[in-house]
Amino acid sequence: MEYIVINGQKPLHGNVNISGAKNAAVAILPASIAAGDVCVIDNLPQIEDVSNMINAMRSMGVRCEFEDEHTLRVDARNMTGQVLEEKYARNMRASYYFMGAMLGKYGYAEVSRPGGCDLGARPIDYHLKGFTALGATCSQEHGVVKLTAEDGLKGANIYLDCPSVGATINIMMAAVFAEGTTLIENAAKEPHVVDAASFLNKIGAKIYGAGTANIRVKGVESLSGGDYTVLPDPIEAGTYMIAAAITNGDVTVENIIPKHMDSVTSKLKEMGCAITEGDDWIRVCGNNEGLRACEIKTAFYPGFPTDLQPQMTTLLCTAQGTSIVTENVFDARYRYVNEIRRLGAQLKIEGRVAVTKGSCTYTGAEVMATDLRAGAALVLAGLCAKGETVISEVGHLDRGYGRFEEKFRAIGADIKRIKKA
Ligand code: EPU
Numbered sequence: 481m482e483y484i485v486i487n488g489q490k491p492l493h494g495n496v497n498i499s500g501a502k503n504a505a506v507a508i509l510p511a512s513i514a515a516g517d518v519c520v521i522d523n524l525p526q527i528e529d530v531s532n533m534i535n536a537m538r539s540m541g542v543r544c545e546f547e548d549e550h551t552l553r554v555d556a557r558n559m560t561g562q563v564l565e566e567k568y569a570r571n572m573r574a575s576y577y578f579m580g581a582m583l584g585k586y587g588y589a590e591v592s593r594p595g596g597c598d599l600g601a602r603p604i605d606y607h608l609k610g611f612t613a614l615g616a617t618c619s620q621e622h623g624v625v626k627l628t629a630e631d632g633l634k635g636a637n638i639y640l641d642c643p644s645v646g647a648t649i650n651i652m653m654a655a656v657f658a659e660g661t662t663l664i665e666n667a668a669k670e671p672h673v674v675d676a677a678s679f680l681n682k683i684g685a686k687i688y689g690a691g692t693a694n695i696r697v698k699g700v701e702s703l704s705g706g707d708y709t710v711l712p713d714p715i716e717a718g719t720y721m722i723a724a725a726i727t728n729g730d731v732t733v734e735n736i737i738p739k740h741m742d743s744v745t746s747k748l749k750e751m752g753c754a755i756t757e758g759d760d761w762i763r764v765c766g767n768n769e770g771l772r773a774c775e776i777k778t779a780f781y782p783g784f785p786t787d788l789q790p791q792m793t794t795l796l797c798t799a800q801g802t803s804i805v806t807e808n809v810f811d812a813r814y815r816y817v818n819e820i821r822r823l824g825a826q827l828k829i830e831g832r833v834a835v836t837k838g839s840c841t842y843t844g845a846e847v848m849a850t851d852l853r854a855g856a857a858l859v860l861a862g863l864c865a866k867g868e869t870v871i872s873e874v875g876h877l878d879r880g881y882g883r884f885e886e887k888f889r890a891i892g893a894d895i896k897r898i899k900k901a
Contacts, residue, residue, distance in 0.1 A: 481901070484871040484885065486862035487894035488844060491766070492729035494891035498717045498736050499525035500550070500710035502880045504672035506574035507649045508679045508710060509533045513542055513556040513578075514585040514656065515683050517705025522551045524710060526882040528875070529572050536568035536575060566592035566623065572879070576604055576646055579627055580653035583616055587629040593620075598851060600812030610638045610651035614658050635660030635699055643668040643780045648695065649676045655697040656685045664695040670781040671740050675711045682706045714740040716881060718788040719856050721745075721764045723888070725753050726795045726864045728766030731891055738762050743784040747792070750774045751799060773801035773838050778808050790816050790857035797825040797840045798864065805834040816854030819847040823861045823869065844869040852880045859884070863893055 500523035510533065512519040524530050526549060534544045534552065541560030545553045562582040569575040569592035582589035594604070608618045608625070614633040619626050635658045640647055648668040653676075655662035667673070669691050677690030683706045686698035717733045718741060724731035725748055738745070738757045745762060749755050751774050752767040773796060778786040786809035796803035797820065807813050814829050821827075822845045826837035842865035849855030855877040862869030874897065877884055885895045 481872065481899070482874050483898050483900060484859065484874050484877070485896055485898055486844070486859065486865070486869045486871075488842070488863050488865035488867065488869060490727065490863070490892050490894055492724055492727045492731050492863070492888070492891040492893060495732045495734050496720045496887050496891060497734050498712045498720070499523070499882050501525070501672055501675065501713035502527055502529055502715070503574070503645070504675040505530050505710050506533050506572065507577055507672060507676040508708065509537065509554070510574070510577035510581045511653055511676055511680055512554045513537060513559060514581050514653065514703055515554070515556060515705050516702045517557070519554045519683065519705045520547065520551060520707045521554060522707065522709045524550050524552055525713065526550070528879040529574065532568065532572050533574065536564055536578070539565060539568055562586050562588045563590040564592065569593065570595040573602070573646070576607060577650055577653065579607065579611070579625060580650035583611060583627045583629060584633065584654040584657040587632060589627045590624055592624050598812070598815070599810035604646070606640050606644050606647035607650045610647060610664075611654055613638050614651070614654055614662065616654070633658035635662040635697070637663045637665065639665040640667065642666070643693070645670050645673060648673050652677060652687060652695060652697055653680070656680055656687070656700065656703070658697070658699045660699055662697040662699070664697070665693065667693055667695045668780060669693065671711055671714060671737070679708045682708055712736045715785060715787045717741060717762070718744045718785070719791055719860070719881070720887075721748060721762065722788070722791045722795050723860055723863060724764040725751065725766055725771060726798060726860050728768065729892070730763070730765045732761050732763040734761045736760060736762065743782060744788060747774055747776060747784065771795070771799040773799045773803040773836070775804045777806040780809070786810055786813060787853050789813060790853045791860050793827070793834055793836065794820055794825065794857040794861050797827055797836045797838065798842070799838050801838045803836045803838065805836070807832045807834070815850045816857050819850065819854070819858055820861050822847050823865055825861070841866065843867055846870045846872070849873040849876045852876045856881065859888070859895070863888070863895070
């Protein structure tokens with residue numbers, strides 16, 4: 481078993497280079513199987529979800545070769561099947577993208593229901609409703625979703641009940657080859673939706689309006705190949721920005737798109753952090769007087785991201801005064817709270833609302849990561865805690881953060897990974 485061990489209370493200083501975005505990479509890789517030629521995808525983060533995605537592609541005969549540690553050459557011209565086995569689908573949420581990509585290109589897909597972090601109910605009904613509206617037949621047996629469209633897909637108007645990231649990208653991928661025009665209304669606007677659309681457009685798709693609530697896809701007969709660079713990860717960047725605040729440090733996150741960070745930047749400013757930004761970097765400095773409480777409501781982009789809620793709530797527990805956090809996206813994203821309580825956090829949860837007492841001083845203890853962002857929150861608490869924090873179940877972190885300990889060590893953290901029987 482692997483554990484992360486942190487000796488806290490070391491202010492962080494220095495620069496962190498942010499990797500490519502996990503949630504863009506795990507959409508672009510499956511989208512690349514729809515290409516008609518070789519694709520070279522750059523700025524891939526070195527994380528488990530990307531390795532799992534590549535293994536899944538290889539299992540269906542897609543040739544994937546690394547040109548360097550961040551650059552993958554994908555050749556899907558001789559794909560051998562459109563059936564994704566359960567062992568590949570279960571270990572990541574993004575395996576659902578094989579449904580849209582394969583249905584669009586081949587008119588057939590068999591994919592086990594996806595796994596991923598346990599954040600409460602995570603249905604895929606919008607994805608399936610969208611495929612059905614495009615003319616596919618969807619059925620499910622023994623946990624496997626089977627999609628067929630023998631006569632091809634036909635463009636349709638699809639309204640999403642809520643702007644789901646996964647459903648937007650999945651329907652967009654299927655619609656790329658549908659006859660006529662598809663309109664996705666109430667579409668997600670997240671940067672990785674725009675990135676997936678930009679990749680598909682680069683190889684010949686006709687997708688208009690990504691980044692707005694109305695995405696229009698004009699069907700094409702085939703796609704080419706091409707090169708693409710994955711956008712920087714706003715959630716990784718936000719995690720290091722909050723790390724600077726919680727350790728009263730001075731950290732610059734580099735290779736980012738500052739606009740994507742607006743909701744985080746404005747909340748950290750409101751709390752009293754000093755923030756400066758340039759074209760592709762943001763510098764966050766803590767505050768010797770201590771930080772102030774504030775109110776956070778998670779929302780779809782450009783709102784405050786649910787994927788930074790655990791890290792932000794962990795920070796707010798240390799601020800002066802009572803903060804109120806409302807989690808509006810997932811119904812069970814407070815599972816980490818019992819763990820940060822072990823480190824000294826004082827907060828109450830009522831349904832979707834967390835109320836922090838504030839002014840807590842974390843003290844090290846043994847805790848367990850319950851999911852990816854929960855693990856990140858525990859690392860942040862450990863970094864500012866008095867004494868030693870030992871975190872178990874760190875495999876969750878490897879799914880989404882590349883070289884996590886190494887990047888923290890480079891800016892002054894006392895953090896290491898150990899193996900124990
Ligand atoms: N929803 C439905 N039906 C659906 C799809 C979604 O009811 O068919 C609901 C969900 O239950 C949830 C809301 O819609 O309440 C939003 O879910 P969404 O589909 O946007 O989330 P997702 O596609 O499952 C992606 C990211 C998550 C991130 C969310 C929200 C990937 C692979 N995952 O999940 O990332 O939290 O969007 O931004 O892109 C993470 O990186 O830690 C992570 C969990």
